[in-house]
Amino acid sequence: MGLLEKLKQGLKKTTQILRTDVRDLFKTKGRLVDDAFLDELFAMLIKTDMGVQAAQAVVDEVGTAFRARVVEIDEILARIKEKLKVLLQQPVDPIRYAASGPTVIMVCGVNGCGKTTSIAKLAHLFQAEGKKVVLGAADTFRAGAVSQLSIWAERLRTEIVKGQQGVDPASVAHQAVARTLETRADVCIVDTAGRLQTQQNLMQQLGKIYRVLGKQVPEAPHEVLLVLDATTGQNGISQAKHFTDAVKCTGIVLAKLDGTAKGGVVIAIRQQVGIPVKFVGVGEKAEDLSLFEPGPFVDALFEDVGGNA
Ligand SMILES: Nc1nc2c(ncn2[C@@H]2O[C@H](COP(=O)(O)OP(=O)(O)OP(=O)(O)O)[C@@H](O)[C@H]2O)c(=O)[nH]1
Ligand SMILES: [Mg+2]
Secondary structure, three states: OOHHHHHHHHOHHHHHHHHHHHHHHOOOOEEEOOHHHHHHHHHHHHHOOOOHHHHHHHHHHHHHHHOOOEEEHHHHHHHHHHHHHHHOOOOOOOOOOOOOOOEEEEEEOOOOOOHHHHHHHHHHHHHHOOOOEEEEEEOOOOOOHHHHHHHHHHHHOOEEEEOOOOOOHHHHHHHHHHHHHHOOOOEEEEEEOOOOOOOHHHHHHHHHHHHHHHHHOOOOOOEEEEEEEHHHOOHHHHHHHHHHHHOOOOEEEEEOHHHOOOOOHHHHHHHHOOOOEEEEEOOOOOOOEEEOOHHHHHHHHOOOOOOOO
């Protein structure tokens, strides 16, 4: 399956609802754009979880362009998509690789959001580019966390550096980077334990891992990826604010997009958090990761919604 197909598959639940709503909105071929129409349009957009700000911006755009005119569905959809693409604009920069030497990536997020699975997906992606990957199992907190990452490492045939349960995660992270340097691997990805953004001591521990990495390799970690669970919707916005206070997050991986009918949450996150969304997770397999790009994302979101829009 190509990347775009995967994205469409992942957004299926959201797209299905949009399709029904748009059909309700356009029971007749053309519709007069008035306050009633704009209110209905607003309600439809809000249902995708894109947030009030974005929904209002789209409605304003449609109102300005078409008010008091009778318009057809495709004309409106084209305008909505265009506006959403503008709202989602961000610098195109999937992964910031180290200028020389290994690239170190730290992955964090709340419990169960999809960190470990996303790490496996990223490792798979790097391997496909011919890069050698070392995984650091620095989640020494949850029983079973190390074995979960070990299973992935075995499946993907990547090296893994583990620590015993309960040891200082920063020391495991340190060993993982040391092994990366020793074996001249290209990328080191460090898994961390899930934690609530309100757990001060655990957030400080994250800061310690961050600093340890920085002492070993210049400019490391080159990426701090925050994994957010798309099924928990706009909760992610407050998580992002707290995590980035503790460690400067450089990108978001939005996991489990396939598990929600509110895929518009990407738009809310983009609007309200100053961190780019770099990847979206669309399933549980190693291949189920898609690079996030506004254009293809919006097109997939509106796949077969309306006529030929
Ligand atoms: N459908 C779907 N499931 C996912 C995706 N990403 C992760 N999952 C599932 O979500 C569950 C939790 O994923 P993990 O990767 O273990 O999450 P984690 O953040 O490492 O969890 P902790 O280490 O316990 O904090 C697992 O059952 C995964 O298979 C995704 O993109 N789509
Ligand atoms: Mg985990």
